[in-house]
Amino acid sequence: MTDRIEPPSAADTPPAPRPPRWWLLLGRDRLAAVASAVLTLVVLVALSGRLFIGDRAQRQDLRASLRPPSLDHGVYGLLGTDVLGRSVLARLVDAAGTTLSVAVPAVLCSLVIGSALGLWAGYHGGVRESVTMRVADVILSFPSLLIAVVVLYVFAPSAMNIVLILAVTRVPVYLRTARAESAELRSRLFVDAARTFGTPSRKIIYWHVLPIVLPTLLTVATLDFCFVMLTESSLSFLGIGIQPPDVSWGLMVAQGRQYLGTAWWIAVLPGVAIVLTTVSATVLAAWARLATDPAQRWRLTLPRKRRGATAVPTEMIQ
């Protein structure tokens, strides 16, 4: 009874283990490191490539029509030319800019709108929740291609409109994720505590709920980036996306399709660019899912040989 519990002094408690630096975690996973290098390269090319190529992506040279990839014609002949003699390399670089300038704003818009609405709906529950979820259901059950075609017919198929359509059709994805997580968090103790102290719900959502949901949302966004990129290229391929003289990777595949038998490189190379970018984003998303989850992060700190093997105890492996 008389023993007083001594408050632990600062010297006794070991310092809390710091979460490992993210670039160290990235270095441990070779595949994720390669993926992030590829993505960085794509972003750099998209941002600054146009400064280097000048008007090369549009410059026609009919004498150089349908040249196969070779080392004989300088940097711009490296990946061959299309039927008008335009350099495929220069067009790939130009298209990287267009493709990312559509995909990134679309993902950001749907991420912000969807998450904000979802967190709000999930936190408050009740009528607000069910109305928001029904709206999401309606958007999801609508043939999104139909919306795209209609909007692009009514308004012109400009990059701005494509961003808008992609953003609207992807909002439900974030909305559902954010709602589910925030509905689960609203009854947690620390949220209750904040509410007891009279914190306005807007601030609770921003300071207490959002930080926990954010890693999941960012992972979903990385995956969705692939989906948006693929949709943009499909729309461009069908002729209702990016319009010439602008060029995107999907449009390049469409333009190269009729020369498939004679000049495979026009249609195949932009597809390779799409695949490399989307696969990298997927790999990075898978890595981010592990790295942002405190319960799973330790897997990445293990040496390669032992990683993951502990998920199923070794004695169970025959």
Add this chain to the structure above:
Amino acid sequence: MVPFLRKRVVSSAIPLLFVVLGVFFLARMTGNPVDLYLPLSATPEQRADFSAAQGFDDSVPVQLWHYLTGAVQLDFGTSLRTGQPAATMVLDAFPVTLQLAGVTMLLAISGALLVGSLAAYRPGSAIDRIAGLLSMTAASIPDFWFAIVGVLVFGVSLDLLPTSGTLGGPEVWILPVATLLIRPFGVLVQVVRGSMVGALSAPYVKIARSKGADARRVVFGHALRNAVTPVLTVAGDLTVALVNGAVIVETIFGWPGIGKLMIDSILQRDFAVLQAAVLLTAVTIFALNILVDVCHALLDPRVRQAVPA
């Protein structure tokens, strides 16, 4: 089970209604079909006659009334393009899409269950890493690109498979199904693997093992049943995407399915056919979602008891 079903049907009927109404208004926003179907030299009288004959003169509420009353009686009007009843055209096209979607999903689900379980059995093993990279790549390949590269390699260069059309033996199915298959397969392998890793480290699996159940029984008898719920949800969403129009595949390979019919109807302002097609796919998706939920309830007693709001 019955109250569960009733609630589920009511709550998904609302989106269905919105889709039916939405397509009516969206279609009319694409423009006036009169300009497309009559020559530029048509006189104003001819234009007026055409409009009146097709019912485009009526006010929008009247047109909507005709559409809704017709739909209830399963009469969707006639196609502007072909003069056939819209319902006939849609019912001719739908089985093609359904067959494609059915075969694709059957292969994708069974393949993914097998590969995903193998990968999850030893996380971090060579099989797991290969399956991981393979599935990520499969989920990220643009289908139109895969299709035309497939045509280039197998149709043109090797001359093994037909490049388009539906006539012929089983070989006409290979390229379209392969194109449709890659994305669902890749996505599903990842989902199966993820939820199997979780299930295989659960206590009931340890108990099953300690009681001496062999590996096949543990994986397929105990773990898979509990791991299959998220797989079902994702597979449902992927099937919805397929039913909603394998437009790209149907266009490239020349299959007369519902996706191609829809996009042609939009481009030709063939409102009657478009409305009928969207209504049919919306009802199918509605039924599909209910079916997925019923499967959930059958597999998981907790879902049966907790009636969703």
